[in-house]
Every structure is written in structure tokens, then in C-alpha cells.
Amino acid sequence: MSKGIQPIRGMNDILPEHTGRWQHLESVIREVLGSYGYQEIRLPIVERTELFKRSIGEVTDIVEKEMYTFEDRGGESLTLRPEATAGMVRAGISNGLLYNQRQRLWCTGPMFRYERPQKGRYRQFYQVDVEALGFPGPDVDAEMILLSARLWKRLGLKHITLELNSLGTSESRAIYRELLVSYFRDHHDRLDEDSKRRLEGNPLRILDSKNPDMRELIDGAPLLSDHLDEESQTHFQRLKQVLDQAGIQYTVNPRLVRGLDYYSRTVFEWVTDQLGSQGAVCSGGRYDGLVEQLGGPATPAIGWAIGVERLLALMESQDYPFPVEAPHAYLVVVGDEAEQAGLALAESLRDQLPGFRLETNCGGGSFKSQMKRADRSGAGVALIIGENEVDRCVAGLKPLRGGGDQQEVTWGDLAGKLRGFIEPGAGS
Ligand code: ATP
Numbered sequence: 001m002s003k004g005i006q007p008i009r010g011m012n013d014i015l016p017e018h019t020g021r022w023q024h025l026e027s028v029i030r031e032v033l034g035s036y037g038y039q040e041i042r043l044p045i046v047e048r049t050e051l052f053k054r055s056i057g058e059v060t061d062i063v064e065k066e067m068y069t070f071e072d073r074g075g076e077s078l079t080l081r082p083e084a085t086a087g088m089v090r091a092g093i094s095n096g097l098l099y100n101q102r103q104r105l106w107c108t109g110p111m112f113r114y115e116r117p118q119k120g121r122y123r124q125f126y127q128v129d130v131e132a133l134g135f136p137g138p139d140v141d142a143e144m145i146l147l148s149a150r151l152w153k154r155l156g157l158k159h160i161t162l163e164l165n166s167l168g169t170s171e172s173r174a175i176y177r178e179l180l181v182s183y184f185r186d187h188h189d190r191l192d193e194d195s196k197r198r199l200e201g202n203p204l205r206i207l208d209s210k211n212p213d214m215r216e217l218i219d220g221a222p223l224l225s226d227h228l229d230e231e232s233q234t235h236f237q238r239l240k241q242v243l244d245q246a247g248i249q250y251t252v253n254p255r256l257v258r259g260l261d262y263y264s265r266t267v268f269e270w271v272t273d274q275l276g277s278q279g280a281v282c283s284g285g286r287y288d289g290l291v292e293q294l295g296g297p298a299t300p301a302i303g304w305a306i307g308v309e310r311l312l313a314l315m316e317s318q319d320y321p322f323p324v325e326a327p328h329a330y331l332v333v334v335g336d337e338a339e340q341a342g343l344a345l346a347e348s349l350r351d352q353l354p355g356f357r358l359e360t361n362c363g364g365g366s367f368k369s370q371m372k373r374a375d376r377s378g379a380g381v382a383l384i385i386g387e388n389e390v391d392r393c394v395a396g397l398k399p400l401r402g403g404g405d406q407q408e409v410t411w412g413d414l415a416g417k418l419r420g421f422i423e424p425g426a427g428s
């Protein structure tokens with residue numbers, strides 16, 4: 001038998017048994033972001049290719065080998081967004097949101113990268129992306145981190161730790177870059193192919209190499225933290241002080257450089273050791289030069305992105321108590337007359353009880369098979385109508401979980417009786 005058209009590798013269907021988890025997580029994130037005054041923005045998934053080349057940088061994994069780039073019918077080169085910051089900044093500029101204004105924004109949705117699919121690494125994956133534009137100080141860096149820490153706390157997550165670093169200004173990084181290039185040039189024979197290529201275009205990215213054979217060489221490289229400009233040092237110091245005061249633990253990781261070109265000063269990553277090698281759950285940093293570089297007014301900014309699949313995997317591995325959204329009730333209707341009356345009754349109940357989840361048996365079936373379906377639906381009660389009940393305008397109300405006897409309730413009293421299933425304790 002043909003299996004039909006195959007899905008694309010690394011692009012997953014999120015099935016109904018899991019969408020409740022996504023929705024739950026999204027609602028918690030929405031609530032936490034709202035509590036800091038961040039507003040949602042919704043952006044296109046496709047942008048001009050040039051936007052990503054100019055922001056993420058030409059010599060990065062993403063732009064060199066991971067983008068889904070295509071020509072549209074008008075001959076324009078477009079790209080499925082591999083990340084959200086570039087689009088966020090583009091939208092800020094094209095909508096004039098950044099002239100003498102500050103913005104706290106967030107968005108969520110799929111991102112696309114042509115990577116090698118494996119657990120926690122997909123070609124279509126989801127991010128929640130948070131950005132604060134127009135804020136220069138370490139106070140907002142702290143806010144960004146506190147916000148994410150609050151989210152972990154709200155979710156009761158354990159085994160997630162914060163790594164911090166400062167990349168300095170582009171000027172101080174230029175000086176450091178020279179030192180780094182000369183160090184790696186002195187050890188040219190020990191560089192792998194990727195690193196040799198990066199040596200000219202983007203030597204800092206060598207520090208980010210995931211090749212274990214490069215570890216020792218990288219460990220011996222000069223440290224960026226020894227070459228930070230004074231202002232960046234003060235900025236970093238202040239951030240660390242606020243975090244200390246707030247009781248947020250972190251480790252300074254001088255090798256943390258992040259894979260995109262636009263970062264400056266603060267960079268950070270929330271990592272876990274619970275998800276194998278795909279341990280980065282939330283990553284971000286400051287990008288003070290990007291808005292201007294993309295043609296907008298000079299605007300300091302900072303942001304982070306959560307990998308939603310990885311966060312969900314972490315929650316699952318810690319047995320997070322996801323709420324189960326089964327129907328409250330299942331309506332069993334036996335016989336033609338009951339089917340007709342049942343549909344009308346169900347509509348009336350939905351009118352009277354907003355939020356009441358009532359699944360109606362459609363497609364007939366014996367009493368026994370309908371009761372089986374009712375049970376499988378996970379509903380708390382079955383409402384039962386046969387011809388006899390229709391004649392007397394009543395319904396049988398049978399608890400399906402936790403015992404209790406079946407009762408007979410008139411249609412008029414039914415909504416009142418069922419209210420207790422929506423707001424436990426309110427019914428009788
Ligand atoms: P990694 O080092 O794991 O490749 P990254 O530095 O490329 O991550 P970012 O570009 O900063 O990641 O994206 C932010 C977050 O998005 C990451 O911390 C991670 O949780 C998630 N993420 C990145 N790439 C993928 C992917 N291919 N599949 C699933 N999640 C991803």
C-alpha cells in the first residue's frame with residue numbers, strides 16, 4: 001500500500017494529542033510576558049534574503065548553509081525566516097516604531113533552518129522571541145534575564161542554568177579579533193576546515209566550534225574578557241550586580257560568542273544537561289548596532305529566543321503536569337428522535353454554558369457503542385437521551401469517572417446541574 005506523500009524531513013506535524021501542551025505553554029508565556037509589559041507582534045514568515053545576509057552575517061552557519069532561499073515568480077530572492085530578530089527589526093523600521101520610541105515586543109511562530117535533523121534539532125522549529133528596542137542600559141538586560149527566569153520558575157523547571165558573557169563593543173571586538181587571528185594563524189595546521197574558512201571572515205565563530213578536536217586549541221586562545229572596553233566592563237558589572245541581588249545564579253562563560261554576527265556586549269544562554277547535545281533552551285543577547293545597520297535610527301536593543309520544542313521536551317522530561325482538555329460531557333443519543341432533539345439540546349446547553357465542552361455523538365450506533373465512545377472521549381459525564389427521555393423532556397446524567405449513580409434531570413435543569421463541571425463546586 002502506498003504511504004502517500006511523505007512529509008519533509010525535520011518538519012513535524014504537531015498532533016492533537018500534543019497541541020494542548022503547546023497551547024498551555026503559550027498561554028503561560030503570554031501571561032509572563034504580559035506581566036512585564038511586552039506586546040505581541042505578528043510578522044511574515046518570508047522576508048527578502050538580503051535582510052538575513054545583512055543582519056545575521058554572510059560568514060555564519062545560517063547564511064552559508066541553512067537558509068531556505070528561493071526565487072518568487074517575480075524573480076526576487078526570498079527566504080523563510082531562520083530566526084525572528086531580523087524581521088522584528090525590519091518591522092520596527094518599516095513601521096516607524098523606533099523613532100524616539102521604545103518597544104517591548106514579542107512574537108512566536110515557526111523558523112526554518114536546513115540543519116541535520118535529530119532530537120531537539122529540526123528544519124521547521126518554533127521560537128518565542130522577545131525583544132526590547134531603544135533601551136541602552138544593563139537594567140533591561142537584567143529584565144530580559146529575570147523575565148526568562150520567572151518563566152522557568154512559573155513552570156517549576158529544574159536543571160536549567162544561565163551562562164553569560166560580554167562581547168564588548170564592535171571596536172573592542174576588532175582589537176580582540178586581531179589577537180585571535182594571530183593566535184589561530186600561529187596554529188593554522190591544527191584548525192579544521194570550517195575554522196580555516198572562518199579565520200578570515202569571522203574568527204570569533206571558531207570559538208563556537210562544536211568539533212571536540214578543536215577544544216584544546218580553543219581553550220588556549222586569548223580571552224575576550226581580557227580585552228573588553230571600559231564601558232562594556234561597567235555594563236557587564238552592573239548586570240551581574242542586579243542578577244546577584246535578584247538571586248539569579250549564572251556562570252560567566254568567556255567562550256560564549258553566539259552564532260550570529262549582530263551581537264554586542266551582553267550575550268547569554270539558558271542551558272540544560274537533560275536534553276543530550278541539544279542543550280540550549282533559550283539564547284539571546286544585545287545587538288546595539290543592528291537597527292542602524294539595517295537603515296533605521298541608531299537604537300540599542302536586546303532580545304532572546306526560546307526553542308519551544310526543546311522547552312516542551314524539558315517540561316516533559318520533568319513530568320510537568322500539563323492540563324488535560326477532555327470534554328466535560330458526551331451526549332449519547334439513541335434513535336432518530338433522540339438524535340434530533342439531542343442536537344437542539346446540545347446547542348441550548350452551549351448557549352447557556354460558555355466554555356462548556358460538550359461532544360455530541362454523531363453517526364448513530366447502539367447505546368453500548370456510544371457509551372464506549374463516551375468513555376474513550378475522557379468526558380466526566382455522559383448525557384443520555386433515548387426515545388423515552390425525549391417524550392418526557394429529560395436526560396440521564398451518568399458520571400463516567402469516580403463513580404456515582406445515574407440521575408434523571410429535566411432539560412430545563414440540565415445547565416444548572418452541569419455548571420458544576422465547569423466551575424467545580426458551583427453545581428449541586
Ligand atoms: P544551537 O547552538 O543549538 O544550534 P543556536 O545558537 O543556533 O542553537 P539560536 O539561533 O540562538 O540557536 O536560536 C534560539 C533557540 O532556538 C536555541 O536556544 C534553541 O533552543 C532553538 N533552536 C535553534 N535551532 C534549532 C533547531 N534547528 N531546532 C530546534 N530548536 C532550535
Ligand code: MG
Nearest residue numbers: 061113115259
Ligand atoms: Mg544553531
